[in-house]
Amino acid sequence: MEAMGSEVAARPLGILLDARYCIRCGYLLQGLPLTGACPECGTAVELSLREPTLATADPEYLKKVRAGLSLVLNGILLMIVVMVLGTFLGAAGASAGLAGMHLLVPLLSLGTSILMLVGYWRYTEPDPSQVALEASGSARAMVRVAVVVQAALGVVSLLIAVMVGSTGAWVLGGASPGVAAWGVLSLVVSLAGFAAWAVQFFSVMRYTRWLATRVPDAWVIRRTGRYMWLLPLLYTVGILLVGLGPLIALVLYWNLLHRMRKHLLSIEQGAGPVELKGRLAEATARD
Numbered sequence: 277m278e279a280m281g282s283e284v285a286a287r288p289l290g291i292l293l294d295a296r297y298c299i300r301c302g303y304l305l306q307g308l309p310l311t312g313a314c315p316e317c318g319t320a321v322e323l324s325l326r327e328p329t330l331a332t333a334d335p336e337y338l339k340k341v342r343a344g345l346s347l348v349l350n351g352i353l354l355m356i357v358v359m360v361l362g363t364f365l366g367a368a369g370a371s372a373g374l375a376g377m378h379l380l381v382p383l384l385s386l387g388t389s390i391l392m393l394v395g396y397w398r399y400t401e402p403d404p405s406q407v408a409l410e411a412s413g414s415a416r417a418m419v420r421v422a423v424v425v426q427a428a429l430g431v432v433s434l435l436i437a438v439m440v441g442s443t444g445a446w447v448l449g450g451a452s453p454g455v456a457a458w459g460v461l462s463l464v465v466s467l468a469g470f471a472a473w474a475v476q477f478f479s480v481m482r483y484t485r486w487l488a489t490r491v492p493d494a495w496v497i498r499r500t501g502r503y504m505w506l507l508p509l510l511y512t513v514g515i516l517l518v519g520l521g522p523l524i525a526l527v528l529y530w531n532l533l534h535r536m537r538k539h540l541l542s543i544e545q546g547a548g549p550v551e552l553k554g555r556l557a558e559a560t561a562r563d
């Protein structure tokens with residue numbers, strides 16, 4: 277008990293005192309020996325410390341990442357508009373004769389998809405100072421692979437729609453074997469698109485967690501972990517919540533990425549991450 281007063285002075289050397297996070301899994305490494313490894317994933321503490329924070333990153337790089345995030349964030353807002361519009365037009369279109377309006381929602385969603393795919397591509401820009409040491413390079417690369425696959429599938433499904441439309445297959449009611457083949461192909465494309473979308477979601481969460489360790493922001497790190505099960509649940513089973521699950525998932529996702537954009541802007545302006553102190557204190561108290 278008498279040693280209490282000298283506790284700070286008696287702190288052993290070689291212990292990490294700063295609030296730094298594991299670059300692979302986001303674990304708070306504070307209090308661990310510098311020569312140790314992350315208890316969660318085994319990554320060397322030293323490797324995480326070698327990771328430069330975003331404050332020391334190339335301003336051009338930060339600007340590109342932030343521009344990508346802006347496209348994604350605006351794309352999500354558009355997606356919400358399309359969702360609401362689709363529901364409204366679906367209800368109204370059944371009664372009133374809205375000629376030409378049936379094309380509005382598919383065209384808007386196509387535009388939104390392109391916007392978001394470009395956004396994700398730019399959000400996952402490689403850090404030029406960093407490529408050799410990039411621990412979660414797989415997550416960053418996976419987002420880009422998923423983006424390219426989705427763009428390709430989008431083109432294929434558009435071609436299918438044009439082909440089926442031009443042969444008048446829809447009008448004939450799908451009786452001929454050729455139409456069945458298009459139907460199967462269309463189903464395969466839809467399933468592949470869903471798989472690519474899922475890969476993209478989980479990769480974006482892992483990549484965002486890595487980026488958050490470089491802010492660092494414990495709140496974002498924790499949220500990415502929680503959202504990996506919560507958002508898919510809201511997006512699927514959440515439809516039972518008066519259909520509001522997907523909307524809630526989009527809002528939570530938007531908030532998370534919006535917070536990253538705020539950090540990037542603040543860091544670019546030389547002010548450091550936003551609201552860092554309170555969030556770190558909260559995280560340290562909880563962990």
Ligand SMILES: [Zn+2]
Pocket residue numbers: 298299300301302303314315316317318319
């Ligand atoms: Zn770890």
